[in-house]
Amino acid sequence: MTSAASPLPAASRPALPLARYRWAVLSRSLAAIVGGYLLSASVAGALSLLLVKLGVARAEAVLDATMLALLAQAVAALWAFGCRSGARAWAGIVLPAAAFALLGWLLKAAGAAA
Amino acid sequence: MRPDGRPEALRQAMSWLHTWSGLLLGWLLYAVFFTGTLSYFLDEINVWMKPELHRSVPAAPEVSAERALQTMQRIAPDATNWTIELPGERQVAVEASWREPGAAAGRAGIKRAELDATTGEKIDTRETRGGGFLYRFHFELYAMPREWARWIVGIATMAMLVAIISGVITHKKIFTEFFTFRRGRGQRSWLDAHNATAVLALPFHFVITASGLLLLMFMLMPWGVQTAYDGNTQTFMAERRGQMMGGGGPMQQPAPDAQKAERAAGAPAADAPQAAPQGGAMQAARTDRAARAGPPDRSGGDERAGGNGGGERDGRAPRAGREGAAARDGHSSRGDGAGDEGAPGRRPRGGAAPEETTALADLRPMLALAAQRWPERGIGSIAVSQPGTARATIELREAGSGTLLRRGGERLTFDGVTGALRDPTPAAEPGLGSRIFSVFTAIHLGRFAGPAMRWLLFLAGVTGTLMVATGLVLWVVKRLPDRRKLGYTPRGHRLVEVLNVGGIAGLSLATAGYFWLNRLVPASLAGRTDWEIHGFFIVWALALAHTALRPHRRAWIEQLTLAAAMFALLPLLNPLTGGSGLWRSLPAGQWPIAGFDLVMLALALVHGYAARRLTKTAAAPAGRVHGQPAAARAAVGDAALAGDA
Numbered sequence: 001m002t003s004a005a006s007p008l009p010a011a012s013r014p015a016l017p018l019a020r021y022r023w024a025v026l027s028r029s030l031a032a033i034v035g036g037y038l039l040s041a042s043v044a045g046a047l048s049l050l051l052v053k054l055g056v057a058r059a060e061a062v063l064d065a066t067m068l069a070l071l072a073q074a075v076a077a078l079w080a081f082g083c084r085s086g087a088r089a090w091a092g093i094v095l096p097a098a099a100f101a102l103l104g105w106l107l108k109a110a111g112a113a114a
Numbered sequence: 115m116r117p118d119g120r121p122e123a124l125r126q127a128m129s130w131l132h133t134w135s136g137l138l139l140g141w142l143l144y145a146v147f148f149t150g151t152l153s154y155f156l157d158e159i160n161v162w163m164k165p166e167l168h169r170s171v172p173a174a175p176e177v178s179a180e181r182a183l184q185t186m187q188r189i190a191p192d193a194t195n196w197t198i199e200l201p202g203e204r205q206v207a208v209e210a211s212w213r214e215p216g217a218a219a220g221r222a223g224i225k226r227a228e229l230d231a232t233t234g235e236k237i238d239t240r241e242t243r244g245g246g247f248l249y250r251f252h253f254e255l256y257a258m259p260r261e262w263a264r265w266i267v268g269i270a271t272m273a274m275l276v277a278i279i280s281g282v283i284t285h286k287k288i289f290t291e292f293f294t295f296r297r298g299r300g301q302r303s304w305l306d307a308h309n310a311t312a313v314l315a316l317p318f319h320f321v322i323t324a325s326g327l328l329l330l331m332f333m334l335m336p337w338g339v340q341t342a343y344d345g346n347t348q349t350f351m352a353e354r355r356g357q358m359m360g361g362g363g364p365m366q367q368p369a370p371d372a373q374k375a376e377r378a379a380g381a382p383a384a385d386a387p388q389a390a391p392q393g394g395a396m397q398a399a400r401t402d403r404a405a406r407a408g409p410p411d412r413s414g415g416d417e418r419a420g421g422n423g424g425g426e427r428d429g430r431a432p433r434a435g436r437e438g439a440a441a442r443d444g445h446s447s448r449g450d451g452a453g454d455e456g457a458p459g460r461r462p463r464g465g466a467a468p469e470e471t472t473a474l475a476d477l478r479p480m481l482a483l484a485a486q487r488w489p490e491r492g493i494g495s496i497a498v499s500q501p502g503t504a505r506a507t508i509e510l511r512e513a514g515s516g517t518l519l520r521r522g523g524e525r526l527t528f529d530g531v532t533g534a535l536r537d538p539t540p541a542a543e544p545g546l547g548s549r550i551f552s553v554f555t556a557i558h559l560g561r562f563a564g565p566a567m568r569w570l571l572f573l574a575g576v577t578g579t580l581m582v583a584t585g586l587v588l589w590v591v592k593r594l595p596d597r598r599k600l601g602y603t604p605r606g607h608r609l610v611e612v613l614n615v616g617g618i619a620g621l622s623l624a625t626a627g628y629f630w631l632n633r634l635v636p637a638s639l640a641g642r643t644d645w646e647i648h649g650f651f652i653v654w655a656l657a658l659a660h661t662a663l664r665p666h667r668r669a670w671i672e673q674l675t676l677a678a679a680m681f682a683l684l685p686l687l688n689p690l691t692g693g694s695g696l697w698r699s700l701p702a703g704q705w706p707i708a709g710f711d712l713v714m715l716a717l718a719l720v721h722g723y724a725a726r727r728l729t730k731t732a733a734a735p736a737g738r739v740h741g742q743p744a745a746a747r748a749a750v751g752d753a754a755l756a757g758d759a
Contacts, residue, residue: 021117027116041337046339047583057545059353062338064547069335070327077276078283081115081131082124104341 028080028089033094036076041045042097048102053107125284134281137610138584139270141617144582146267147620150252150322151575152245154560154568155713157204159245162710163632164228166239170207170693172704173232175200175493176481181234183477183496184210189227189236190214191471197604199495201231203565204706208234240637247647249626253330254365256647258424261333268330274323280318285309297343304588311581318574320555325558328551354548471502475533483535484526498530506530514562565705572713576720586614611666612658619673620657622721626680627653629714633691667728674725684717685711 028093051061083089094099115130116122136143161167178200186196195214201207208229217223228237250256255263296302312319328705330346332339343350390705457651477496484493494513500506510522527536544552556562560571590611597603635645663667688711689695 009595021115025115040335044335044338048342052342057353058342059350060545060547062342062350063354064545066331066335066338067328067547067551069338070324070331073272074275074279077135077272078128078131078280082127082279083562108341112704 001069006078014114024086027086028083031086032077032080035080035090035097039076039093039097039100040069040073042100046100046107049104049107049111073103093095128280128283132277132284133274133589135280136277136582137589138704139273140582140615142270142587143274143478144267144579144586144617145621145648146252146270147575147579147582148625149248150490151572151579153249153252154563154572154575154714155709156193156245156249158710158713159248160707161204161206162688163244163629164239164243165633165688165691165693166230166637167207168236168704169238169693170201170228170230170708171585172201172206172705173233175485176478178208178231178234179481179493179496180477181232183474183498184211184212185227185229185236186212186498186501191223193225194500196498196501197495198498200493202492202494206704207231207237207756241643242544242632243643244644247628247650253326255636256651263334264299264330265385268327268334270322270328270415271326275320275327278316278319278323281312284366284496285313287349301591301594304426304584304591308581308584309586311577311584315581318571321554321557322575322578325554328554329558366704375737378572422487472504472506472531474498474501474506474530475508477508479533480508480510480526480528483511488512488524500750501530503530507536508533514564556686583618586610586618589616612661615661615666615673616654616658616667619670619677620654620661622677622717623657623673623680624650624654626677626684626717630680630687633687633693637692671725671728674721674728678725681721 004053044062047065047068048062051064056064079092082087083092115127128212135565154295159272179198180277182198182200183196184195186198190196190212192215196210196216198211199205199209208231209226209378210229211226213223214225217225228239229235230237253264253267254260256268298305327334336345336347339345339347339350481493491513493510496513497509497511498506507530508528510526510528514750525538527538528534529536557571560568563571590607593607628646631646631649635649639645660673664672685696688707689698694702694704695710696708699711
């Protein structure tokens with residue numbers, strides 16, 4: 001904690017260069033904020049349609065999906081910084097976001113066809 | 115996130131996240147918490163800031179209602195509607211509003227007056243934004259497009275949610291340590307104080323943060339509406355009404371409150387027109403707030419407060435959810451605040467052909483019926499639609515709400531000419547999601563709260579405010595060892611210190627200054643609203659400058675002491691400048707006025723206590739500082755600060 005908070009990496013141990021540390025923080029922040037928002041948006045969009053498909057009233061479906069989407073954003077932020085590696089952090093956010101986006105697109109296409 | 119790139123446990127990672135998500139937007143969150151907590155007493159602040167109203171003492175509701183109606187017949191005989199809010203626990207005078215035929219669309223067309231509760235006479239009040247300024251500031255900030263401000267506050271709220279969750283994960287022994295408080299142990303004590311305030315009201319902190327997001331939700335996250343409704347917010351809001359609103363006998367026709375709704379819905383001309391989804395979200399928030407009918411939970415006081423002012427920017431939210439939603443939708447579709455007629459076509463628009471004047475039915479039997487039906491909460495307000503015509507209706511609304519699931523209380527609608535009771539329409543049952551939404555937002559808005567619950571919410575808000583404050587101080591205290599090791603104060607540390615004092619103690623000074631200016635700026639001065647509000651920011655800026663010039667610890671002590679004195683003297687300033695002092699307000703049952711003075715005394719105690727603790731530990735030798743001479747000298751004040759708790 002203290003070591004992480006200090007702007008200076010301890011000189012005694014093999015440390016990441018400060019610049020690299022800063023890039024890592026930036027990358028994960030972007031994963032949390034931008035990736036998290038994309039995940040959240042795709043959850044809101046896809047779940048709304050899915051719940052409607054499952055017979056939930058439309059207004060209720062949108063409300064439920066949007067509330068879950070806000071949770072998704074928070075969980076994404078926790079995930080982005082809780083992961084061991086930056087790659088995992090990104091993958092764990094972008095892949096579900098893509099999956100939900102695909103689901104939403106399929107449901108939308110099915111709805112349009114019907 | 116370790117700078118050395120070594121693997122770390124989840125708790126360490128969460129601790130890092132907690133620290134930085136909490137710090138970066140911490141000062142904004144502090145201001146949001148502080149002004150938001152004060153907003154639990156929005157109506158009380160509004161009454162206090164209009165001392166002209168203090169001579170109005172509560173009367174029997176029948177008396178107030180009848181006198182008010184007589185006055186309305188005299189001062190607004192041609193109005194298309196009247197809304198009369200009766201005095202109660204949170205309001206000392208009658209608040210009347212109406213719309214003249216052919217009046218401008220939107221807020222501009224609304225006229226308002228405050229009437230004496232006993233005589234029904236109109237009371238002229240000073241121009242002020244009142245508590246509405248603080249209330250608006252807590253989610254719309256100031257002097258920027260409100261949509262930007264809501265996004266900024268929304269992002270900060272999300273950071274807060276992340277900080278709460280990561281904080282809980284970090285703190286594994288959360289409940290054991292809750293009972294641990296180590297006094298005078300520097301960093302440990304600050305940590306304990308932060309933990310105690312966090313855990314003590316953890317459910318509140320979670321609910322208040324999550325519900326804050328829910329209130330901004332459809333602006334931040336319009337994508338569900340985009341897919342399921344093809345972005346048609348109007349339809350969405352209309353369908354949601356069936357689940358969110360209702361209770362008792364909702365009117366099927368636009369009520370006079372639609373005019374209020376439109377004021378809420380209509381973005382003031384000065385602000386950028388809101389796009390539909392955003393509009394929907396923010397008006398949902400406003401409707402919520404104001405839909406809480408009746409004395410214990412009226413809102414939109416900012417409107418009332420700003421009633422005389424030309425410069426006020428916000429609309430008073432609709433009292434009635436259903437009508438509010440109708441007007442909201444109208445707004446959303448038109449996007450310019452022109453949705454003033456609720457459901458168009460049901461009511462003749464302003465400028466309709468004049469009709470013969472028809473006398474209103476006798477109010478007394480209606481009031482008696484309502485009093486019988488609502489023995490506990492009584493009547494909150496009376497809405498008369500198209501008075502003086504054959505189509506007049508009179509709607510009585512219950513004060514407050516007995517349930518978290520519905521907005522506002524029950525309503526009774528009568529034919530305005532015959533006085534016959536109309537059949538209520540049953541409301542739809544809300545689904546699970548709607549229930550969660552309603553309960554969370556009801557708590558955020560204190561919609562259901564009686565006086566005891568309101569104080570409890572206020573105390574929970576104070577706890578949250580202290581949690582943010584102790585967290586910010588803890589950041590500084592925790593880094594004192596580093597600083598001593600370095601032998602100097604890094605610029606970032608100093609910046610956090612300055613923002614801490616200026617953001618925490620400085621905001622208290624600014625708020626106290628705002629209340630002082632309310633009484634010191636002459637009541638008749640043109641543009642006095644600006645003097646009050648600009649004064650608030652000037653005091654805040656001065657506090658920040660003072661912090662930057664003074665040693666850290668001295669800055670804390672001086673500002674906290676001054677804030678304590680300013681808060682403590684407000685109950686004395688009140689009777690000296692035309693208000694009703696505690697010795698008068700308490701026996702007369704003027705609870706809003708007495709409540710404000712008592713809150714100010716409580717704030718004075720909190721600030722005085724903090725200042726005293728800091729002074730005491732400063733006098734004691736900072737024995738634990740054995741550092742290098744230069745660093746020790748630099749850090750000694752802070753070490754003493756650390757020694758305090």
